[in-house]
Structure formats: structure tokens, C-alpha cells
Amino acid sequence: MLGTSYFDLAQAIYRATNFDDVVDLLVAKLPGLIGTDEAVVLGSSPLVGVCSVSNHGPIAKRLKERMDLMNRLASRHPITNRVDFNNPGDLGFAMSDHISPEEYRTSEFAREVYGDDWAMTDAMFGLLVAGVRRKAYLTCYYSGSGITVQARERFDAILLTVRGVLDRLEAYNVERVVRQRIFGASAPLAIFFLNQSSEVCPLNHAAVTFAESRWAPDEAVRQLTPDQTGLIDRVVDDAWINPVTADWRDVTLDLGAGPSLxxxxxxxSGEVIMMFPVSGHEPVGEEAVTILTRRQREIMEWIAEGKTSAEAAIILGISPRTVEKHLEAVFQRLGVENRIAAMRRYLDLKRGL
Incomplete structure (x- = not known):
């Protein structure tokens, strides 16, 4: 049974309003709940490896002091070849599931990172944040005789609870900082997002207007070069306050009008929201359809007439693949998942609804 103590902790975590509160609850309450000596939360970046250690206990203090060493020796962790730390699964796992305590204690990683006085016999790991741009791991260290079945059950249950709460907090943070940026702007903002294929996609009327005037007629998205993508990755990697909370960073990039801030x-998720001020006004009434490019509006007119992608392609003198690429952009901008919903939303916009 999970017990009253588990539900008290789970309820407190569910009410948490930020990442630090969740971590404080875990490091303070989880050891007593599952019989561990110390609970530590590690934050990880894809560019630098472990970048934060949360807790003030002796193990956490040692890890903070030896963070650079820990990253250098990461490939020599005794279970690196047995567990994919980027995707270890939905539940937690114990070190003893893969190697013996003696092998762990005498490994180069443990001796160099933890020191010769390392007394732990086992550890439990779980992935708290499974993002592309940030990850966070919960690690609980044991010096006792073994991890009980009840401890594993409680660890897994807390792990799943925390994941749901942190997903909600990340979504809230994105909404909050985007809203603040938009409402605080003195001029209309062109809003784009960069997907994991290094494609820049217009999201609002101002962005579509910019794209239509600066991009090729059938350039539904702007493909960034590897150098441009690498620049953005380096700049935004510094934007994270903690593994679920990021803030804006400025990057100079050419999206078709020369280098701009x-x-x-x-x-x-790996996506990047991008904004910059432009001159103009926000659309009203039927003008709102101009959230789509001219080509996309042409395609939607024929889709509304019941034409297939292949038929629309023949009529417009473009390839079916180009039509499908434009439709993918239409779905994203109109917030729909298929062409029927897109057609209905498009017709509503034309009517000013």
C-alpha cells in the first residue's frame, strides 16, 4: 500500500506552483517516505550535460563541487551501456537491477565523483523532465541493506505525479511569458516557431505578411542552415531558469530581411517561439484569413470546393507534395488536425466568425 504519507506528499506536490517548490518537497519528504539517505534532483542540458544540482545534503554538495568531473566521466558511468538515460522508461529503476553494489562502488565514475569514503550500496533513478532541451533526474541514494518493494512502488508513484505537475508548470510558464511579451509590445509582433526540423513557420498575420513579402511564393516555411540552428541552440540553452522554466533570449538572425534582433x-519539446516587431496592424473581420499566405488561401478555396490535393495541384500548376506542405502549415496556423476542420475554420474566418 502507498499509505497516508504518500498521499500527503502527492497532494502537496500537486499544489506546487513552481519547480523549486516541487524539488523542496522531494528532497525534504521523499527520504522518509522510501527509506533513502538522500534525494537529489539533477538538471541536464543537451549541450553541457549536468548543469544543476538541487538539494543541500552532503551528496548534493559533493556533486555540485564535481559537476565538471561528473560530465567528463559520464560515458564511464557503470551502467551507461545498460540504460539509456535519455529514455529510461516511465518508471524508476535501481542501480542493483543492472550491477552489483561492489561493482558500482569500485567503478571509476563512483571513485572519482563520490570519493573513497563513498558508502552508498544502491541508488534509485527516475526521469522527472523528459524534454528535448532540458531533462531532470531524481536520484535517491541508499546505504542500507536493500530497496524494498514498497519503496519502489512509492518512488514510481511519486515520479508519475511529479511528471504531470511539471508538464503543467512548463505549459503555464510558456503561456505566461508569451502573453507578457505580446501585451507589453509597443508595435505588432511577427510570431514564428522553429520546429525540430529547423523550419521557421509563421504563426500570426504579421508573420505571414512578412513571409509573403520576403520569402519565395511557395516557401511555406523557411529552412534554416545548420549554422543558424546551432546559433539558436546555443543562445536559448542559457534561457532556462530551471528544467521547466525558460525566459526570452535575443538572437540576431536573417529570416529574409537581413540580420534582425x-x-x-x-x-x-525542442520548438522555439520567435518574435520581432513589425509595422502594420492586426487583422479584423474577413481580413483575418490573411493569417494564411496567398497560395494557402488559393489551396483552401479549392479544398472548400471539394478538390483533392492532387486536383488542386493540377489547377494551380504545383506539385501535390507542395500542396500537402502548405496544408500542414494551414493546420498549424488554424489550430486544427485535418482538412475538414481546416475547411470549416477557413470558411468561418472568411465570414468574420
Missing amino acids: IHALPKL
């Missing part, structure tokens, strides 16, 4: 906000 662009505000960039990373998301855990």
Missing part, C-alpha cells in the same frame, strides 16, 4: 523562447 529576434526574441527567442525555447520549449521543452
